[in-house]
Amino acid sequence: MAFKQLVRFAIGDRVSYGDLLSVDGGTYKVRRLIGDPFTKLLTTEEIVQVDKLLCPIDCTPLIILVGLNYHSHASEAKLNIPKYPPIFVKPADALAGPFDTIDIHRDARDMLDYEGELTVIVGRDAKNISEDEALDYVLGYTAGNDLSARNFQLPEASGMQFGYSKSFDQFGPIGHTIVAASEIPDPQDLRLVTRVNGQVKQQTSTKDMIWSVRQIVSHLSRGMTLRKGTVIMSGTPAGVGFFNKEFLRAGDVVEVEIEGVASIKNEIRYP
Numbered sequence: 643m644a645f646k647q648l649v650r651f652a653i654g655d656r657v658s659y660g661d662l663l664s665v666d667g668g669t670y671k672v673r674r675l676i677g678d679p680f681t682k683l684l685t686t687e688e689i690v691q692v693d694k695l696l697c698p699i700d701c702t703p704l705i706i707l708v709g710l711n712y713h714s715h716a717s718e719a720k721l722n723i724p725k726y727p728p729i730f731v732k733p734a735d736a737l738a739g740p741f742d743t744i745d746i747h748r749d750a751r752d753m754l755d756y757e758g759e760l761t762v763i764v765g766r767d768a769k770n771i772s773e774d775e776a777l778d779y780v781l782g783y784t785a786g787n788d789l790s791a792r793n794f795q796l797p798e799a800s801g802m803q804f805g806y807s808k809s810f811d812q813f814g815p816i817g818h819t820i821v822a823a824s825e826i827p828d829p830q831d832l833r834l835v836t837r838v839n840g841q842v843k844q845q846t847s848t849k850d851m852i853w854s855v856r857q858i859v860s861h862l863s864r865g866m867t868l869r870k871g872t873v874i875m876s877g878t879p880a881g882v883g884f885f886n887k888e889f890l891r892a893g894d895v896v897e898v899e900i901e902g903v904a905s906i907k908n909e910i911r912y913p
Contacts, residue, residue, distance in 0.1 A: 644675055644683035647819040648782060650696040657696065659683060662819050669693055679781055679820075680765065680870040697739035698784060698820045699763065703869040705732035705814045707788055708858055709804070711877025712850045718880040727853045727861060727877075730805045732788075732814050737873065740817025740906040744789065745913045746892075750810055753792035754890040754910070757878035758836030758844050758898035760829065761786030761816050762855055764872040768863045776859035779868070782820035783829060785904040786875045787836075787896055789813040792884050816873060821903045829855045833901035834879065839894055844881035851877060 647662035649672060659679065660672035674688040679699070709728035710716050716723055738744060746754060765781030794800060794807035808814075826832070829848060836844035853861070858876055862868055883889050890896065892912040899905040 643822050643824055644685045645679075646822050646825050648679060648698055648822070649819050650698050650700065651690075651692040651694065652696060653690065653692065657700070660690070661685070663689070670695060695740060695818050697737060697742075697815075698817050699737075699871060699873075702734050702737050702871050702873045704734065705736055705873040705875065706730075706862060707732065707808060707875045708853065708877040711852050712846065712879040713852060714846060714850055714880035715878055715882070716852070718885050723852060727858060729862070730808060732805070732809050735811050736809055736814040738812040738815035738908070740785075740815060740904075741908065742812065742815060743909045743911045744812045744815065745911050747810055748912070750791035750794070751912065752889070753884070755790045755792050755883045756836060756838065756843070756890060756896045756898075757788035757790060757875075757882055758834055759786045759788055759875040759878050760832060760834060760848055760855075760900055762829075762859065762874040762876060763820050764859070764868050764870055764874065765823070766870045768859065768868040770865065771860055771863045773856045773860040776856040776863075777823060777829075779859060780823040780855070782822045783826050783832075783900065783903055784816050784820045785818075785898045785900045785906050786814060786816040786873070787898050787906060787908065788875045788878060789815075792889070814873065814875070815906050815908050817904060817906050819904050826903070832903060835899045835901065836881065837897040837899075838890070843883070844879050846879040850879060
């Protein structure tokens with residue numbers, strides 16, 4: 643593996659992948675890599691200092707969302723746990739970077755909500771794979787925010803089809819780095835924290851997940867090809883704004899951190 647912490651950055655007009663070596667304040671020390679993570683990455687001896695990181699992948703074929711995947715969230719929602727994980731999707735244009743300002747369409751502002759999530763990046767095409775081999779298809783792990791316009795998720799607006807409420811442009815920021823799967827011995831032993839304007843709103847361990855990463859990847863590959871580069875947001879714990887009637891407004895800053903792995907920080911803007 644050419645990286646431990648994969649990042650993307652730009653110097654002038656040149657956009658590159660890199661292996662994050664260290665962080666000093668707001669400056670990132672990065673080893674430049676050649677190629678891309680879904681074909682081949684080659685390491686170089688070139689070390690650069692950058693002050694901004696981009697989305698850690700340049701595009702995705704699809705963002706797949708897992709609903710109701712924490713015991714704590716199922717309890718706060720007062721919902722029974724189904725036999726299989728609820729699955730929704732976001733289109734490719736929902737992908738956003740770790741520090742991007744998120745522009746919110748006027749019709750998505752009234753009940754805008756956050757969902758901090760451990761996010762999985764599929765490294766190679768997968769179909770009909772077992773749980774035992776599922777993690778072999780994972781490129782790495784990052785932090786993500788499944789932004790949702792709850793007004794489009796209410797039953798009278800959605801017919802219980804929730805995908806549209808989550809599909810606006812930039813509604814899926816991820817980053818700041820993708821930590822290689824080989825560096826995470828157990829994705830079910832990570833801490834997740836979501837903050838809004840510095841205040842902790844969600845805090846849990848991925849031990850509370852109902853379906854593990856292994857189970858999710860295997861389930862999604864059943865009769866369906868999971869393409870390399872697919873982003874899987876693995877579900878959110880208790881503490882979303884909907885149940886406290888605390889929705890995001892212009893100027894709010896949402897941070898999602900997977901401790902020791904990655905973090906994002908995005909400001910909400912009304913253009």
